């Protein structure tokens with residue numbers, strides 16, 4: 078077979094739920110010389126990325142590192158390391174990613190219960206409290222910014238209840254990290270994962286995670302081996318700590334990209350980045366209303382970094398999105414699951 082033509086992707090303006098636009102600085106970092114995964118210069122970059130990740134996650138956790146793989150790898154990392162077969166896990170479900178958490182937890186052999194809310198609304202803290210009162214859960218998990226609906230889940234009450242119950246709190250910050258406070262230490266989050274391709278402005282490919290000492294202790298005391306060799310933190314930690322024991326070949330170029338993306342976030346300043354997302358979101362809503370378009374989520378729980386808009390009655394949404402591609406090189410996202418055809422993101 079002869080070689081296919083050279084890949085020639087268009088330059089799109091990425092206004093959808095992710096991947097988000099990537100800074101030229103990050104693209105340039107991807108083209109830096111590839112060195113070995115145990116090269117002293119690469120090890121320095123790893124240490125710096127860990128330090129910057131702690132800042133962005135707002136934590137002093139020792140364990141903060143980018144897993145190889147996209148956000149879903151971060152989700153699996155949290156579940157496979159913390160959950161052993163038969164463990165009770167509670168998951169908040171109000172969109173695609175809560176649903177995915179349930180699937181992943183079940184594949185770990187967990188007994189999973191859910192607290193559900195209609196897609197496009199937030200989880201009710203009281204329902205969480207009621208569920209936590211019925212059983213001793215090992216892990217309670219929620220999505221901070223539900224990308225499928227545009228809801229930013231208020232975390233304070235739920236975090237307090239989970240802490241009081243003695244369960245470990247797991248939070249998905251794939252879409253929120255860098256775009257809104259995630260307050261890992263303040264909220265007492267034990268396991269938190271994210272992705273590089275949203276508010277960090279990096280291509281998809283790594284999944285930053287952080288674990289509290291309490292969670293690390295739970296992993297240490299496991300009776301069974303972590304069911305995924307690739308995502309086993311007890312081994313990966315030995316590569317990211319001073320031991321530097323090879324586990325798998327780190328995706329060198331993606332690590333350069335994340336390093337540069339984190340530098341950009343911290344140069345701007347976290348608070349300023351959060352404010353920027355909030356201001357742009359408010360402007361977007363104001364301008365959208367002038368076009369007689371309506372936000373799909375109530376104001377108090379709208380995620381500023383993922384705007385969902387109701388598709389007006391009678392409008393052929395796929396046609397509109399195709400036209401944006403064809404005529405303007407703009408990407409936006411469709412509604413998912415029950416919101417398909419009803420919202421755009």
Ligand SMILES: Cc1ncc(COP(=O)(O)O)c(C=O)c1O
Nearest residue numbers: 147148149174222224251252272
């Ligand atoms: C909230 C949330 N969690 C998890 C994921 C999964 O991440 P990925 O698609 O990078 O594997 C996404 C992806 O968009 C997401 O938005």
